Amino acid sequence: MPILVMKFGGTSVANIDRIRRAAKRVGVEVAKGYDVIVIVSAMSGKTNELVGWVNEISPFHDAREHDAVVSSGENVTAGLMALTLQEMDVPARSWQGWQVPLRTNSAHSAARIEEIPTTNITAKFREGMRVAVIAGFQGISSEGRITTLGRGGSDTSAVAFAAAFGAERCDIYTDVDGVYTTDPRISPRARKLDRIAFEEMLELASLGAKVLQTRSVELAMRYNVKLRVLSSFEEPSDTAGTLVCAEEEIMESKVVSGIAYSRDEAKMTLISVADRPGIAAAIFGPLSEAGVNVDMIIQNIAEEGRTDMTFSCPTDQVKRAEKALRDAKEAGQINYHDLIADTDVAKVSAVGIGMRSQSGVAARMFKTLSDEGINIKVIATSEIKISVLIDRKYMELAVQALHDAFELDKLA
């Protein structure tokens, strides 16, 4: 029988009533003829409670013990989901990570999946079991210790199971009904996308549209797993949610698929840096060592052997960046007059695989912002994305204007 993977996030299994509602959806797919692999998160709030206790004991904890504690929330939901399905006369059983066993490396709290053997579960499907309920987010290391895959790791569990079992699709049930052209709280004209390409989803996910864990999208792209994001709070239908899939499966796509934004970006400028070969390495080497995630970089034209260098990084890494640059200056590795941090900025990005084949996107973006009187501070581009840093007070305006300019409120 064809296999379907269904993943339910924390809010979709927050209490017994919601678990029952989720189980009913599983029952519908079983009735259609699927053997179903269900991946569950912990009931919402549970993981935070466990992480809170661990941090209360020690901020610098043994990650192996952290993982042993924090993985327990998913075990509870897996058992409860199996019981609920059985109560509905759907043959089901639960598996904890070590029972599968979902093998990972030993990078506790951020483990990478190495192998998911399928024989054990496949044999149970052959015996008549219809649903395998798997505790998400967790695995087992070669030392026999429990590992976890990092926050949001159940999405990655789900995609990995879909890849290992050759599932027809991987449905991610969450509390939003799909991926939007932009945040509906900012633009009331935001529209749900029926389909989006893996590459676009990756850019949107890492730009702040927190629907799917980035790693799960990477994994889905690599193994070509069809991912569907949909709400567990809406009536089921075949066209519900957003399908994240390969570019080829999207018949006609718009040049721009979505407008993303991030408030957590700061702009830092080194004033009057002595310009010489290797200066970029001298600046960004120490930042990288200090764990600062530099995103955009811009270098002014040098005048009289000196230049200004501007970059962006997450707001909460500004202090760390300042220290790293001061230390490098004192060590004589770099030389600059001043360092200015501007935390009053925001990043707005237009994302779309159509950009690859169509020019003029950047021009239209810049003109739109200019027409609204919004000054662009930094620009960065990739093959399918254009990002700009602007004053934070203009962020909503910019998102709305760009959403209109690229006609995202209209169907393709």
Place this chain on the structure above:
Amino acid sequence: MPILVMKFGGTSVANIDRIRRAAKRVGVEVAKGYDVIVIVSAMSGKTNELVGWVNEISPFHDAREHDAVVSSGENVTAGLMALTLQEMDVPARSWQGWQVPLRTNSAHSAARIEEIPTTNITAKFREGMRVAVIAGFQGISSEGRITTLGRGGSDTSAVAFAAAFGAERCDIYTDVDGVYTTDPRISPRARKLDRIAFEEMLELASLGAKVLQTRSVELAMRYNVKLRVLSSFEEPSDTAGTLVCAEEEIMESKVVSGIAYSRDEAKMTLISVADRPGIAAAIFGPLSEAGVNVDMIIQNIAEEGRTDMTFSCPTDQVKRAEKALRDAKEAGQINYHDLIADTDVAKVSAVGIGMRSQSGVAARMFKTLSDEGINIKVIATSEIKISVLIDRKYMELAVQALHDAFELDKLA
């Protein structure tokens, strides 16, 4: 190094502060030179929450899934305890049941321990680890499913580890400071016992003194594990608590060690049963098949071929007993005029290994009750116990009078 087992119940690990306090006690024993095996229960309330969810889904649930869910509370405490010990610079790590692996049979929710391999943990002790923290109450079946040992099963885990590792002692930390001559809420003159024999503890445990799980005492007796019951809320000392040990280790014991009681006992009388050989089997066979736990039995002297038969059973099994006896009557297996259930009774027992060698205990017990005007309805005796069924309203009075009569308020 000598090994000590320390078990902490739910109230002793109810929150992070209490886990810290428990960890300090462990640290004291490590400093004395012990390698310590710590067995932990779930934080108090957690197991009830999990059981509540399981029962909300289905009262007739798959015990395998029940066990997978319910065992998670102990896993959380084990990890938190290991982290707390590490924070105190005590080398420690946690083990879940399947990691040991503590092997059990497949009687889910009431599994029996079959084997505890020691090589894995012993090797870690050799490498310098000082504390192995074990999630209590749980094991793994030969099918690789998680099992649990029944309510209070962490006591049994603790004793089993003490036996497997040849521990010097097994300390059970709980919210009472030891075993008392009777319930201090009933007799203010109740006194903590310094020592009690396994056999006495077994009678007291099964008679309603809920300090230790009965199975754990049986296991301790079989493997001669010295058990100490003590409070985690009092200052530690070498004479704290009560030592449950072999009879030989109690120098001079009183004739009676304790007075136990139970309110949950009902008296049932079959009036005018046709007396014939095999009548007892005809009555108690159906009761046994119906799952009624008959405790005391009394048969009146027969007159004209008929007799009255009285027995006691737990109050919540009265309905079941009535049905079984009515069915047997209708099937023509037994014949009686009437069946009278009296749920307004209580059982009071005097327990002591000294009874074996000293006579007159029963006489003194009956005279004491008679002097107080308390009528005895049923009597049952064993080698080290005399139990009587009386009107429930006299229960407190009987316990106090017997406690005084056997001078339990005075030191041996």
